[in-house]
Amino acid sequence: MQNQNEKDPIIENLWHALGALKEIDAGQVNKTQLLGQPLCYGKDANDVAFVWPASERHKTHTPVNFEALNRCLPVQVRYGYVWTCLGTPSEEIFDIPEYVEPDRRNLNAASMGVHVSAPRAIENFLDMGHFPYVHTDILGVEPHTEVKDYDVTVSADACEILATRCLFYQPMASQASAGGADVEYVYRVPHPYCSILYKSSPLDAARQDVICIFIQPLDQEHIRAHMLLSVLDVDNPDISIRAFQQTIFGQDKPILENQFPKRLPLDPRVETPIRADKSAITYRRWLRQKGITYGVIPAAA
Amino acid sequence: MIKLYDYELSGNCFKLRLLMAILGVKYEPVAVDFYPGLEHKSPWFLQLNPLGQLPVIDDDGYILRDAQAILIYLASKYDPSAKWYPTGSPNLLGEVCQWMAFADAITSTASAARLHDGLFYDFDIEACRTGAHRLFRILDEHLWFGEDQGNDWLCSGSHPTVADLACFPYVVLSEEGGISRQDYPAIRRWTDRVKRIPGFRVMPGIFPAGPGPKTT
Numbered sequence: 001m002q003n004q005n006e007k008d009p010i011i012e013n014l015w016h017a018l019g020a021l022k023e024i025d026a027g028q029v030n031k032t033q034l035l036g037q038p039l040c041y042g043k044d045a046n047d048v049a050f051v052w053p054a055s056e057r058h059k060t061h062t063p064v065n066f067e068a069l070n071r072c073l074p075v076q077v078r079y080g081y082v083w084t085c086l087g088t089p090s091e092e093i094f095d096i097p098e099y100v101e102p103d104r105r106n107l108n109a110a111s112m113g114v115h116v117s118a119p120r121a122i123e124n125f126l127d128m129g130h131f132p133y134v135h136t137d138i139l140g141v142e143p144h145t146e147v148k149d150y151d152v153t154v155s156a157d158a159c160e161i162l163a164t165r166c167l168f169y170q171p172m173a174s175q176a177s178a179g180g181a182d183v184e185y186v187y188r189v190p191h192p193y194c195s196i197l198y199k200s201s202p203l204d205a206a207r208q209d210v211i212c213i214f215i216q217p218l219d220q221e222h223i224r225a226h227m228l229l230s231v232l233d234v235d236n237p238d239i240s241i242r243a244f245q246q247t248i249f250g251q252d253k254p255i256l257e258n259q260f261p262k263r264l265p266l267d268p269r270v271e272t273p274i275r276a277d278k279s280a281i282t283y284r285r286w287l288r289q290k291g292i293t294y295g296v297i298p299a300a301a
Numbered sequence: 302m303i304k305l306y307d308y309e310l311s312g313n314c315f316k317l318r319l320l321m322a323i324l325g326v327k328y329e330p331v332a333v334d335f336y337p338g339l340e341h342k343s344p345w346f347l348q349l350n351p352l353g354q355l356p357v358i359d360d361d362g363y364i365l366r367d368a369q370a371i372l373i374y375l376a377s378k379y380d381p382s383a384k385w386y387p388t389g390s391p392n393l394l395g396e397v398c399q400w401m402a403f404a405d406a407i408t409s410t411a412s413a414a415r416l417h418d419g420l421f422y423d424f425d426i427e428a429c430r431t432g433a434h435r436l437f438r439i440l441d442e443h444l445w446f447g448e449d450q451g452n453d454w455l456c457s458g459s460h461p462t463v464a465d466l467a468c469f470p471y472v473v474l475s476e477e478g479g480i481s482r483q484d485y486p487a488i489r490r491w492t493d494r495v496k497r498i499p500g501f502r503v504m505p506g507i508f509p510a511g512p513g514p515k516t517t
């Protein structure tokens with residue numbers, strides 16, 4: 001069970017992704033953790049998913065009879081992932097309307113473990129300033145280091161952050177790129193630990209590729225990052241689309257793991273992001289106003 | 302042309318990309334969906350390597366598996382100076398083989414810890430980390446005494462060998478498995494020297510050497 005001091009009722013009552021449905025072997029036990037609590041999950045032969053509290057008798061990759069489980073947690077399958085909630089779900093999983101467009105390729109790029117807090121991972125995902133230095137020759141290149149001014153708003157119901165008009169020069173914006181281009185990004189943050197990125201498609205100027213990051217908080221300082229790609233690419237095989245995203249994430253990993261402190265400080269006086277990083281400032285303020293305590297260092301009262 | 306069955310985030314694949322970059326050998330990578338696709342366990346790949354492990358090369362029909370074996374093959378075939386795999390000196394060659402075996406031990410500890418933390422492999426993480434620290438302590442001492450004798454590399458002699466490239470990746474990626482290198486100063490200086498070898502290239506998780514040569 002979670003330490004009482006670590007309970008965050010808001011986070012506890014949200015849905016969190018645990019893994020890609022496709023990657024689960026039917027009829028078997030898989031183990032993971034959410035908010036410090038060990039969990040098992042699996043799916044039956046009809047792709048119906050189950051999540052239940054871990055116990056000694058359930059061992060990884062051994063068969064399980066789902067009908068015999070006495071207590072299961074709430075489950076949904078959305079965007080190809082199994083989602084669960086430890087408490088009482090307080091809201092629906094956010095909408096990604098593009099996901100169902102018939103010509104999109106939807107795939108899990110990877111689910112990767114990182115030694116960092118969930119909010120640090122989201123903040124890094126929102127930051128364009130690191131592109132030329134960390135994703136050199138792919139998402140950025142010197143001397144094109146300037147993050148041009150962009151707009152950040154919080155929706156009227158305070159449910160979601162939206163950053164628009166984010167322009168950045170990218171040598172190779174995606175696996176389908178033919179060369180460098182100014183790329184426009186739009187970011188949504190509809191969940192404290194999830195973000196959705198829209199970037200101009202190299203194939204269709206009127207549409208966007210969608211890259212989502214769903215962070216599963218294993219505990220306050222360890223995460224599993226699930227990366228959903230919903231792209232318009234028709235030529236590249238899954239493997240190269242996936243490999244592109246894994247390369248990017250592999251470059252971010254040591255940056256994330258070297259963040260100190262691992263939890264995101266919410267006190268505006270503690271740490272000022274070096275670049276005038278509007279979305280980071282908005283994200284921290286939004287977490288503060290929501291009263292999030294898990295994975296952060298709350299502002300002094 | 303050489304085909305390299307490759308996974309970008311694999312340190313064992315990276316060491317081959319590294320040697321080929323240093324030697325200027327052209328190759329064609331064939332991406333294998335190691336994670337999450339487990340393509341290295343698929344029937345077509347098992348035909349290539351029944352052990353179901355990366356990397357594998359196909360050099361004009363000659364198929365070879367095992368990262369250390371491939372390093373030896375590539376260096377023997379494509380390094381006319383015979384410095385990377387020094388067959389001319391029995392003592393030096395013995396040392397190279399000794400440290401190649403050490404690289405396998407690093408793979409089964411430090412690399413295993415990284416697979417556990419990053420890709421959720423079901424390993425005994427404490428045993429992996431303890432094992433890696435034991436090896437790193439031995440490596441650090443060896444390098445420290447070597448520096449004292451004027452040796453920059455794992456084996457005696459003034460030129461790096463395939464043994465340095467074999468041991469390098471999972472040492473330098475160890476923090477991804479929760480294995481700090483803070484207590485191994487000689488290892489840090491050695492990894493920095495490896496990064497300054499002409500032709501050095503990076504992979505995700507490995508940064509280029511910092512600016513300017515380090516003196517200590």
Ligand SMILES: [Fe+2]
Binds near residue numbers: 124134135252
């Ligand atoms: Fe990044």
